[in-house]
Amino acid sequence: MANWSDPRPSAASPFAGARAPARSEAYDAGLRSYMLSVYNYMASGVLLTGIVALLFASGGVNSPAAQVFFSPGPMKYVIMFAPLAFIMVLSFGINKLSTGAAQAVFWAFAAVMGLSMSTIFLRYSGPSIAITFFATSVAFLSLSLWGYTTKKDLSGFGTFLIMGVVGLIVASLLNLWFQSPAFNLAISAVGVLLFAGLTAYDTQRIKGMYEYVQGTDMMGKAVIMGALSLYLDFVNMFQFLLSFLGSRD
Numbered sequence: 001m002a003n004w005s006d007p008r009p010s011a012a013s014p015f016a017g018a019r020a021p022a023r024s025e026a027y028d029a030g031l032r033s034y035m036l037s038v039y040n041y042m043a044s045g046v047l048l049t050g051i052v053a054l055l056f057a058s059g060g061v062n063s064p065a066a067q068v069f070f071s072p073g074p075m076k077y078v079i080m081f082a083p084l085a086f087i088m089v090l091s092f093g094i095n096k097l098s099t100g101a102a103q104a105v106f107w108a109f110a111a112v113m114g115l116s117m118s119t120i121f122l123r124y125s126g127p128s129i130a131i132t133f134f135a136t137s138v139a140f141l142s143l144s145l146w147g148y149t150t151k152k153d154l155s156g157f158g159t160f161l162i163m164g165v166v167g168l169i170v171a172s173l174l175n176l177w178f179q180s181p182a183f184n185l186a187i188s189a190v191g192v193l194l195f196a197g198l199t200a201y202d203t204q205r206i207k208g209m210y211e212y213v214q215g216t217d218m219m220g221k222a223v224i225m226g227a228l229s230l231y232l233d234f235v236n237m238f239q240f241l242l243s244f245l246g247s248r249d
């Protein structure tokens with residue numbers, strides 16, 4: 001599960017610090033271009049993750065994924081926790097990275113996430129994965145569109161949602177001990193709701209960030225961080241939803 005990661009720069013982030021400019025046609029055009037770049041990076045990252053996961057799990061029980069994750073040894077833990085290292089680099093080192101370096105770390109993160117998520121192709125049937133991916137895509141697009149267009153200020157929900165994610169992580173760790181199917185379903189249900197809310201919240205936050213980074217050398221980095229946040233929202237919502245819709249092989 002990838003729900004341990006939730007990098008979300010706030011208005012007090014290194015991208016902030018300038019007064020918001022007046023709205024104009026040029027501003028709106030720039031905003032659309034900025035958001036399109038965020039979505040393109042996010043979608044490309046999801047695509048790369050899916051391709052890597054599918055290739056790593058190709059061959060079923062004889063696949064590299066099965067050899068790594070179903071055998072004793074430390075390698076499976078390295079792969080499982082490696083994405084967190086990339087997230088830490090982006091979240092805490094974004095000011096020191098060039099835009100090109102931030103892009104490279106993002107692509108590396110997406111590829112390693114593919115290795116980490118490859119076991120879904122060993123545990124669930126292909127059709128159920130495809131159906132869940134389609135359902136997640138529809139939900140994500142709807143929620144992100146609402147977050148982009150709504151006039152309601154969603155910033156007040158941010159703290160609540162992120163605290164919910166922390167609680168979700170704690171509950172998931174506890175269930176590693178209890179191994180309760182009912183508790184696992186409850187965690188999945190809460191996870192879907194939390195990351196659905198975060199999709200709308202993050203979209204509005206990323207949109208608002210444009211006011212502070214437009215015309216600066218931080219624009220490219222803001223695009224990467226925005227794409228990372230939406231990527232994590234999508235992937236986590238997909239994984240939790242798969243617990244409901246996925247059928248075992």
